[in-house]
Amino acid sequence: MANRTRWTLKRHVAASLLTLTAALTSTSFAKAADETCFKTPTPVISLGFGSRYEADSKTRSDIDEESDAAVTKALKPIDQFIQNLAKIVSKAESEKDVATRRAYQRCVVDSIYAWAKADALSDMRTFNAKLSVPSRIGGLAILYAESRDQVPGLHDRERVIEKWLQKRAQEIVYFFENEATKGASRNNLRAWASLAVGEVGVLNRDRGLVEWSILSNDNMITNADSDGSLPLEMNRQRYALHYQLHAMAPLVTSVARNCEAGYGKGGADLDKLKKMARFSITAVKDPKIVQKINGKSQTVKPGLKNNLSAIAWLEPYVSVTNDLEMEKEFASFRPMSNTKLGGNLTKLYDDRRISCTISVQN
Template structure:
């Protein structure tokens, strides 16, 4: 049993069994870049391009927020669990049957849509077993998830731009594939997600910075946080499914999180690495909750009482692309308790 209230109010209100009106399925994505064409390191935002991307993804993002509210509520409200599950599954089935995201017309769409697949998959996984009904809808959803997982593994293994393969977008793909793996019980997907994580963990600097995010100038810390969100959530799901991470891999994740937290405490430290003052505001309390919600997943990997205490007044913490209320899904979930990573062994010469 999971003990906590959902971070975001479900849609509709918690006392209603009615299913909300979901946005129409997004089938085609054909947007360009959020960044100036002349910005080779993608550090100069193009306001018109940014608005175009937001508009193209608006319906999908609203759909995911609705799904999360309903799915999270199903976990904590037994009375409404089945109706919430039926609503989520019926809604996702409409998108699956319509071929959501099946027409990815640009490279940017192919690189960035994975986080939406992951968000939908996470909501579905939360409620899949809350109802014995809707077998046809479940079959359609799972076929859609398999199709997208197959596309993502193929694209990121072979066709994605070389630099993109080493950064946060591949980690979002790994999270989506992890969710599909757990739903479909497909170990090959888990192995691919692990391999993707290892590719990027191997690049983490000794100081904890992620080089392919540090290239982003003023947005470097923003993008390191953006990379850590799917990395830690996927790692938590994989680790708690009895897959092991090596000591070096664990250490790389720990360094990357520590660097990000130090950067939040003093963005100037990241500016020294990235070469530009950072857009991220100073102080944990001043962050957008979604940008630090991944720390709940991280705390299911590492026991860190000091960090847990710092997060206490900020909870609940939510990120819609990772399943909604991460305080609910990780910290208050008995199946995701701290310490999945193996205790550190003493190095030679240490007592």
């Protein structure tokens, strides 16, 4: 009887230990999840707002402060989501422990999956909302691409994400081909659309989307002036240099990522792209160069150090052009980051040299 009592007691103790261990393990996993992720925000389904600019501003350079604030407020939840994802992606890229790195990568996939499952950004109710969404889709697609296929067991979620991104990309193409104004279909907004559509095309191996991106990039480079300035952006009065940089960011990144995916440069003139990059950086150092073109003083503060996020595209630029002379201009300012281009671009392109030789077969 005593032996049976001792055996029963041991069994209860063992069971209690197992329960305690399971509880501690569950708590540990929960804590690890909290430490490697953030609370996914409620998916934004609909957007509807007007222009940031005065209604009678033909050059779209006269800001309507009230409308500008309303647009920023509407986009803030999406932009904050992208910023949080970019931080996680950057942490994953720097993490040496495999388990922790996968936890970061799972965070990215799970968070974007929540938005994909809800069909986020599917209801663009105004013209200006449709203009604003491509840069956000592009940012999400790049951040997803950096985390895709890294964690076992997530393929079902990844298929949902890729299908969702495909729908958004097709809507972007339709808008720019059928609804966008002549200016919007050729300026920095088209470059952001090109980046988004190309990235989604690469993810889904959709040659049509990639070709649309390549053609868009080629047109922008071809239409740049011989000095490297973009005529449509130079018309933006005191915001001209700001928008030159705003166009170069997605344009350069899109060219680099399409090349890296094996689709080649699609006829893009890389020598012309170098002129555009050098004009942009020279103008950042001395904005009066742009003032001489359009007669307006610029909003951009002089100096590379004052514009690091706006010139972070120099990392993919050097990777695809091997312009070592340009690299010397910004090397001391590393790391270079821009959340809509993938976060820490120095880490993403870390001494990589991207070939523009066509290798994709589909």
